[in-house]
Amino acid sequence: MFGLPFWACFHALVRLRSRSRSQQSNSFQECGDKEFIFIRRSGFYFGFLFGVLQxxxxxxxxxxxxLPVAGFLVGWVTNYIALKVIFQPLEPKQILCWTLHGIFLKRQVEVSETFARVICTEILHVxxxxxxxxxxxxxxNFFAMLRAHTLVFTDKMIAEIKPLAIAAMGADKFNQMKESIAQKVLEKIPDVIDASYEYTQEALDMEATIRVKMAQLSSSDFEGVLHPAFQEDEIQLIALGGVLGAAVGVIQLFTLFG
Structure with a gap:
């Protein structure tokens, strides 16, 4: 419509930046539900291995x-590794009989479908x-274009009787009439546009477009779209693992040795 869907999508996404970080994170939690489960479970697996070393x-x-220092290191390294293996390696790497690939990246098609649905439900809805x-x-710019289109449309609608209308009303009043129609359209369209939501949704089909394009991205580009949602909290998560590990070490020290 007037060549504006991309512009509207762009500004809707820009507005996402003004939302709270918790709201932004919620938009991606559903996409990475399995990865968040992995992060929680990895604390046990990696923690056990490093605990044996400790x-x-x-x-x-x-x-x-x-004990507290080792606990800090174990917690720090455990969370660091868990976060790294979600997105690394970017491309599948064959090592003996194992294929290593970022956990998130393995599910690119599945994640693309979820990402498209979540984005179009919470952000890019009509x-x-x-x-x-x-x-x-x-x-x-939009209202200027709408006004211009309305004036042209009015001319086309009364094209056959335009000479008679000008003769009867005069050129000035005829132009005033067209301008009045255009102004009414500008005033009323925000109040009636909701009637077009269903049609706009079907016509744009943003969810299908995003799903297909996301699934077709290279691994590096796909990682570039989703990783920033996690990067802001990575340091906090890693540091939290270290702090909790140190706390457990202190508890062990006092429990075992009073």
Missing amino acids: MTVWLFYDAGWI KAMWDAIFTGRLSK
Whole structure:
């Protein structure tokens, strides 16, 4: 419509940046539900492996600071590895009989489908697009185009009787009439546009477009779309693992040695 769908989508996405971080994270949690489960479970698996190493060190060197320091390192490294294997390696790598590939990237087709549905439900839905058109920073451009199209449309509708209308009304009043019609359209369209939501949704079919295009991305481009949603919290998650690990180490120290 007037060549504006991409512009509306762009501004709807820009507005996402003004939402709270918790709201932004919620948009991606459904996409990465299996990966979040992996992060939780990896604490046990990796923690056990590093815990065995920690125990071995403790058997040969039982200084009091070993447990909290080792706990911090175990928690830090465990979360670091868990987060890395979600997106790394970008391309499948064959090592002996194992194929290593980022956990998220293995599910590119499945994640693309979920991502498209979530984005089109929470961000790029038709109402958000029209809100961006009506109130975005380029809304004046839209209303200027709508006014111009309305004037042309009015001319076409009364083309056969236009000479008679001008003769009867005069050129000035005829132009005033067209301008009045255009202004009425500009005033009323925000109130009636919701009647077009269903048609617009079907015509644009944004969900299918995003799903197909996302699934066709290279692994590096796909990672570039989704990884930023996690990057903001990666340091906090890794640091939290270290702090919790150190706390467990302190508890172990006081439990075992009073």
